[in-house]
Amino acid sequence: MPRLQAVDPRWAQRAHRARTLCAERPHAAPLLSFYLSLLELQSPLYDPTEATRWLQAVSAPDASDLPRLRLERLPLDELSPRFGAFCRGIPETAPEPIAQAARAVSAASSETRTDLLLALLTGSDFQRTAGTLECDPAPLAFLPRGFLSPLAEALSDLVTSSGAARTPTCPQCGWPPQVSMLNDEPDALGTRRLVCALCANAWTFPRATCPACAVSGDQGLEFHVDDTTRHVRVEACRTCHRYLKSVDLRVIGLAVPLVDDLATVELDLWAAEQGLEKITPNVLGL
Ligand SMILES: [Zn+2]
Ligand SMILES: [Zn+2]
Numbered sequence: 001m002p003r004l005q006a007v008d009p010r011w012a013q014r015a016h017r018a019r020t021l022c023a024e025r026p027h028a029a030p031l032l033s034f035y036l037s038l039l040e041l042q043s044p045l046y047d048p049t050e051a052t053r054w055l056q057a058v059s060a061p062d063a064s065d066l067p068r069l070r071l072e073r074l075p076l077d078e079l080s081p082r083f084g085a086f087c088r089g090i091p092e093t094a095p096e097p098i099a100q101a102a103r104a105v106s107a108a109s110s111e112t113r114t115d116l117l118l119a120l121l122t123g124s125d126f127q128r129t130a131g132t133l134e135c136d137p138a139p140l141a142f143l144p145r146g147f148l149s150p151l152a153e154a155l156s157d158l159v160t161s162s163g164a165a166r167t168p169t170c171p172q173c174g175w176p177p178q179v180s181m182l183n184d185e186p187d188a189l190g191t192r193r194l195v196c197a198l199c200a201n202a203w204t205f206p207r208a209t210c211p212a213c214a215v216s217g218d219q220g221l222e223f224h225v226d227d228t229t230r231h232v233r234v235e236a237c238r239t240c241h242r243y244l245k246s247v248d249l250r251v252i253g254l255a256v257p258l259v260d261d262l263a264t265v266e267l268d269l270w271a272a273e274q275g276l277e278k279i280t281p282n283v284l285g286l
Helices: 002-007 009-024 026-045 048-058 076-089 098-108 110-121 127-133 137-158 259-261 265-273
Strands: 177-184 188-197 202-204 221-224 227-235 241-246
Touching: 002 259, 009 026, 009 259, 026 076, 026 137, 026 241, 026 265, 048 137, 076 098, 076 110, 076 259, 098 110, 098 127, 110 127, 110 137, 127 137, 177 259, 202 227, 221 265, 227 259, 241 259, 241 265
Parallel strands: 177 241
Antiparallel strands: 177 188, 188 202, 221 227, 227 241
């Protein structure tokens, strides 16, 4: 575990929180165990030195342009061999569709791996490559996302996020939010931030507005709380029927929103029963 410590305290916090939740929420333990092995693969990829080398190439032309990072300009050919190593490192304990996709991508050509990285960063369809590799598109998309996420986070950390963007997508990288969080901040109590599904940046967003369709008020968000997880609630939109979960750090200060999202599968199952669709599935496809 020394690597996790050496990289950045956030990676160690995520691992620590996942272990705590493994013990507290046994039904989520298999997923969290896999997430822990994913963190082991991801944390060495969070490399601020390397990110600094690529920052200029991926920065938006003008400092006021959003998103600030254009990650599709990364040297994907150069990253392709490391992506192959990442796929080979996916443990056999992974959910079978992911393990199967990882085997297929490991055995594929370097060009195919580069194409997958580009497809993720340009929002392209994975259907055709999935057909060629004989695996499902969703677990296939998991792989470039899991691989690029730490690099996106390292780049995002290098870019100043000054100014309250209040955009529905990440002002740093343009991805949609994964999870919402509430906390008391020095200048505002109960501030809501959205946490990016790719680069983990957290940005402020109005509390009562749906990030998917921008509706607020009576036709906007309604909240669902489960008695067993008081610090996590579902924020569901009455208009577009999309949802995301919100983690209230005022209730459990040690919660880590990206991890608590993974550990509360029952809320996703409840939402699916209501016909709701998550704004972005998390890294494990939930
Ligand atoms: Zn982002
Ligand atoms: Zn909506």
